[in-house]
Amino acid sequence: MSVTTEAPVTQGPSLKAAFSDYISRVKAGDIGALPAVLGLVALCAIFAGISEFFFTSRNFANLLTQAAPVIVIAMGLVFVLLLGEIDLSAGYAAGVTGAVLVLLISNHNVPWYLAILAALVVGMLFGLILGTLVARLGIPSFVVTLAAFLAFQGILLLLAGEGGTISISNKYILAVENNxxxxxxxxxxxxxxxxxxxxxxxxxxxxxxxxxxxxxxxxxxxxxxxxxxxxxxxxxxxxxxxxxxxxxxxxxxxPLIVPVILLMLVIGSFVLNRTAFGRHIYAVGGNAEAARRAGINVKKVRTAAFVICSGIASIAGLLFASRANSISPTTGGSSTLLYAVGAAVIGGTSLFGGKGKMRDAILGGLVVAVIDNGMGLLGYGAGIQYLVTGGVLLVSAGVDAFSRKGANAS
Amino acid sequence: MTDPILSLKGINKSFGPVHVLRGVDFDAYPGEVTALVGDNGAGKSTLIKCIAGIYTPESGDIFFNNEKVTIHGPRDSTALGIEIVYQDLALCDNLDIVHNMFLGREVKQGFILNEANMEALARQTLDGLSVRTVKSIRQTVASLSGGQRQTVAIARAVLWNSKVVILDEPTAALGVAQTEQVLNLVRRLADKGLAVILISHNLNDVFEVADNISALYLGQMAGQVKKKEVTTSQVIELITTGKSTPFSGVRS
Missing domain, CATH: 1.10.287 (Helix Hairpins)
Incomplete structure (x- = not known):
């Protein structure tokens, strides 16, 4: 009707209004990146205060390359977590696709770029299977991906064979985490x-x-x-x-890994925020029934999210191979996946679905890496590191649940 | 009397042995609010779902603008300009008002979402409905009150130049003030020329806002009457017994 009733646009709101806006967003369950950023700054300050080595440029660069694989897996997980689903197999998916990459290059003399492509295809195929089982058959993602977690671990063992590790010397692959x-x-x-x-x-x-x-x-x-x-x-x-x-x-x-991760951040954020597909992921995570009634193909969106998650995991597989010069039967195993889930949640992505951003993976991944790195520098063993990381994760999940409770109470 | 924009003739629908709709006639007129009343199980929802294309009637004809149409699925009814606002609203709490209004029908530039365009259109639609209660259309739906949510759901339904809007119990969960707001909005929709079908249990609401009242009784249309020509007790009789004491102006 009347567009002319719009208030003059140049007269923006005040900082105070923006602040109260933020408060109301927090009350509505959207806490944003602030807690993760503040936590990261606080952790850095503490470790820098105690350890002289922490804030050296060598350690800083090391921290980034250390954090990269977990960050990348977490980036893929964000897509799945946004739907309110989980992918427990993403860690070993990275391991298996890494093994595929290394085997193709080292044992079969496949050019590195074709090997990367093949690993990506394998990852996406894994995702397609998982997504189909979850979306079409309606098996809970927790169970499907738990089964896949075991199965992928088995595949990795078979691929790695008796020797245990398969090493790689291709300079392009090694460059990613080392140059x-x-x-x-x-x-x-x-x-x-x-x-x-x-x-x-x-x-x-x-x-x-x-x-x-x-x-x-x-x-x-x-x-x-x-x-x-x-x-x-x-x-x-x-x-x-x-x-x-x-x-x-x-x-x-x-480090070369920084532009790589930033590029992934830009592409991922673009897909999530600027395309209809991204919007539909948020919609399905927020209210799947509403999305279905709005004409969104919910099954397709679900499947696609798993394909993306496992596909991105194959990039993490590349990073593992690049960092360790090899793939072993434990690559992507032990606490990798749990760290990645933790990273996404610490960054602000909700396990309940519908809330999260690509940058959460980076922020949370850095928090996890800083704890690991800082505690290690201070001479604490793995026991204390796990305890602290667990505590931080619990606090972030608590903040998420608490903010949701506040939103629902209104 | 103008012709009805939507007219159903002799609609029959069974679920197995249960004959839910028995030769139902139903008309909705542009610029008027037609209340569809009836007790639980009278067939209101089934009738609505036949219009929405969720169910296909076994027999009977549907006329839209005097033309016979077939509705095989939700897309067909949407294409005709029929929009339904369900009782549970079907909004995504985590998305903002603009996102919700355009959900599934995003405006794109190439394959990029055209946010500015969508926001302007959403603003225009809300202004056109004289909605002034929403502070920012970029706030998430989670932060809205029940009445505001209803408003968003209704605004979404009229965004697409729809001609018929069906509202399923829009005031069921609302307080007094918010009910008033939504009823005003319902009235404004009709005043803009839309045919509004209002399903309601609350006869106070019906008498406040409706022009016509259609009462279903055990799957049959007990009567399609003008509000002015009946009293509340006559409508209650229609709902509970399917008959009523004589009154003027019964259409069927």
Whole structure:
């Protein structure tokens, strides 16, 4: 009817209004990334205070490569968790696809890019089977993926064979977790990434303004953006600093894994936030019946999420192989999957479905890695590390459940 | 009298041995609110589901704009411009108002969602219905009150230039003030020229907002009457016995 009744768009809300908006969002069960960010900062501060080595650039770079496989698995899990489902097999799916990759390259002389493609296809095939069982037959995902967890472990054992480990020496595969961008490349990457981030933010505000819609508070956006730029700039300085043993080995620059993970973050976030498919994933996770009545093919969405999850796990398999130069029968096993689920939940993804973001995997994955790394530096054994990680996970899941309770009580 | 936009003639529907609808006639007129009343088990939901395409009647004809149509599935009824707001609303709590209004029918630019366009359209629709109770259309549905949720569900139904809107017990779970809001909204829908079919148990609501009342009794249309020509007790008689003491203006 009347579009002219719109209030003038330039007159945005105040910071105070934005704050009260945030409070009401928290009450509605959407706590956002703030707790995870604050937790990460607090953990870093504590460890930096106790251990001198923690805040060295060598440890920082190490932390990123250490965290990468878990972060990548968690990124895939976000898709499944958003539906309110779980994939317990993602860890071993990474192991098996990693083994496929390594076997193809080392034993069958397949070019590395074709091997990566093959591993990806195997991962997606696993996901297709899991997704079909869950979506079409209606078997609970917990049971299906628990069975797959055991089965994949078996496949990995069979693939690894008697020898136990299969090693890889392909330089492209090894580069992913071991090489760094040169210092000049690092700066180009940093400035380019930040430039794109700022531009996309401005572009979003501009489109909304043109369409005559209320724009995000510019001041708030500026604060967030500047905050991000400052924090990442410190990280950037640490990464371009010398962290090797100069006379013999010089190591500096952004680890190659960082752009890889950022690229995955951008693609994943784009799919979740900007495409109808992503919207449908949130809808199915929020209220599957409503989604069905709205004409969404719920079974297809469910299946697709499992395909994506296992497909992304194959990338984690690549990282495992790259990091360890080999694949063993325990690759992707022990606490890998649980750490990945924990990472997504600590980052703010809800186990109840319908709430979560790609960045949660990164934030939570870093928290898990910082605990591991920091406690290790302080000389605590694995026992204490698991205890602390478990505690942090419990707190985050508690915050999630508590915020949901608050939302439902209203 | 204008022609009905939606007209059902002699609809029959059985589930096994149970004959749920027996030769039901039903009309809905543009710009008017037609209340569909009846006791539990009278066949209201079945009738609605026949219109929605969820059930296919065994016999009987459906006319839309005086043309005979066949409705084989929900998509057919949606294509005709018939929208249903179910009692449980079918909203996704975790999505915001705009997302919910466009769920399953997102506006896209290539394969990218056109958020600005959707938000503007949603705003326009809510303004057109004079909805002023919603603070921001970017808040999640979880943070809305029952009446506001009903409003969103109704706004979603009218977003697509629909011609017939069916509301299943829209005020059942609402308080007094919110019921009033929703009934006002129902009235405005009709005033905009839509044919509104209101299923309700609450005769106060029916008498407040409806133009026509159709009463089902044990699967048969006991009477399609104008509100002005009947009293509450006559409607209660129709609902409970299928007959009523004589009154003027019975259409069937």
């Amino acid at each position: 760094n961008l040169s210092v000049s490349q690092s700066w180009i990457f940093y400035i380019g990434a930040m430039g794109l981030y700022v531009l996309s933010g401005l572009n979003r505000i501009n489109t909304r303004r043109k369409a005559g819609l209320k724009t995000e508070l510019i001041k708030l956006w500026a604060i967030k953006t500047i905050g991000l730029v400052v924090i990442t700039f410190v990280g950037q300085l640490a990464l371009v600093a010398e962290r090797g043993d100069p006379p013999r080995i010089s190591t500096k620059g952004i």
